Amino acid sequence: MFWMTGPLWAQKTTKTENIVLITFDGLRWQELFKGADSLMIDDTGMIESSGSLLADYWHPDPMKRREMLFPFFWSTIATQGQIYGNRAFGNRVDNQNKMWFSYPGYNEVLSGFADDERINSNSKINNPNVTFLEYLNQMEEYKGKVMAFGSWDVFPYIINEGRSGIPVNAGFDLAEGDDLTDVEKTVNRMQQEIRGPWGGVRLDPFTHHFAMEGIKKYKPKVIYIAYGETDDWAHGGKYDQYIWSARQTDAYIREIWEMIQSDPQYKDKTTMIITTDHGRGTNKSSWKSHGASVHDAGEIWMMAIGPDTPALGEMKNQGQWQSAMVARTIFQLLGMDYPNEKAAPAIKEMFR
Template sequence: MFKNSISWVAVALLFFQIATVNAQDYKTENIILITLDGMRWQEVFTGADSLLVDDTGMIESPGSLLPDFWDVNPIKRREMLFPFLWNTIANHGQIYGNRAYGNMVNNSNSMWFSYPGYNEVLSGFADDERITSNNKINNPNVTFLEYLNQKPEFKDRVLAFGSWDVFPYIINEERSGVPVNAGFDIAEGENLSPEELLTNKMQSEIRGPWGEVRLDVFTQNYAMAALKNKKPRVLYISYGETDDWAHENHYDQYIWSAKQTDAYIKEIWDFVQSDPQYKDKTTLIITTDHGRGTSKTSWRGHGSSIADAGQIWMAAIGPDTPAFGEMKSQGQWESARIARTIFELLGMEYPDSKAGKLIEVMVK
């Protein structure tokens, strides 16, 4: 009896040691999540659309996109549009969603527009019963940002920046305590950096064409200033221009904004790899909230009435993500899986059982 007790104790200790080692295997200590609003998977994987790239109804100056974005080879076109994605992440990370290979990524929600899409990404599940509009209503669901902000090791080290002014409600800033700078918010507080002071001034003088969405350059500048000076462990950034230019049927602006966002992401990653807190200890995940239509008329819109608007994509790079590049294995993934995967990378179990499954291949 005594010997059996010892053996069971030994087995229990062995399993505890294995679990501890496995939890410590992950090198990720920081997370950066980035979303490009309404960015189609078609451009991500094949570059500028042959139907739209020189359409005089969507291009202010006919032919203006061709030198920088057009080649008959779609592999070259996508590299022209997203050089960081296809030269860095494709070589050192993973990119999901090329449906030509049967590698499919979809929304779990059936709405196929922004608030439901962002709720799914951030909370880990669709909520088609309560999240049914883009209205400024505080999210009843707890996001992974809020869960992390509740933990002592992450408290006050979780930040969010977005171009759309609905993000304080999607993240439920009031309840979660996660600071959200979105829409036309300015940087506030004591000891603002020179970058923040200049961005405050410029944003007050350059309003942009939309009443609820600021230009992404301001979101980028605020996020970069915070990354350098406040050193968050978890950072969420949402860029909005791609969706708004698409709604206005400006394919040229949509394409230019997409390439600029790729450059913004490179700027972030270059800083991450130069800073001791972040270098080789940070996982970057990129996705979108929804897709769009595919014809000359439907590409402007999305929502449940637009076929294929629930088709999306995602990418990741970091110390715990194997460098498989463009994923060509057949399978189905959803943006609802991102929240649980982030917790796994940080060595924790996601606290909400409703969240999507782990993206196992994204984690060693």
């Protein structure tokens, strides 16, 4: 694996100055690479009414199905960036951790290594590990320019908001301050009026629009956005909601990318990385779940687009990648060595 050495900034040759990291909770690689699952798309036990997804999401060709479900991923990132995790080609992406559920997965992505001894539940405990977000926020170049938004109310603990000093708007947090925009005021009101079906996870539109306003208003250099609906709809066995939410998240990510590319601060100077915290089971029963007892629930995916990421598209070379590689890769893109020696090597293809 490749990574840079030497003093910070001294050897920076990359064009990336800003990072957008996005996680897509519990989205399987099967839907990403093959579209809607034939086992579940017309199952009345999992969708509102039989056949309700067929017109918009079904085609006998899985290459067409995936484009119907994720038009931005397969039109833009597949032509301008890199997508990892299609196991049909032996391109394997897995969790390094063996827990295969959310907090361990997010810790791995954000800190660069698994910590199964200490991070082994979804409890609201402050993360003892320092995330790449916190490392950056300690540097003069990035101090006060790192922000995070998430749908799950555990993210302030995963990011260790109190210790890191990073503002985290997650769960049912509202936008705060004396200078709220009209959009922030409206989203605040709507979030208080539309609670959603889950106690600890808000609906993703609130997370998305808070994040969009945060980017416009504060111009952060590093932003982390964590969408959560897909995992919760899947736990409820609602395949139609899972699919609709996946399609909407693709549209949200397109909106973020297009906004970035229209802003001189970000255009052609920003890398966007997208991944998931864990996988899921593969049949009608296990699909609803994940965790160490669910076979294949550690199988994941990741993708990137930006000025330092060659347009290699869908990666078809055999090999093994892990979500633990994300943190070091971000530092490499910013022209720095990652401070924590535990972190996994960077993803070398992104620098070719």
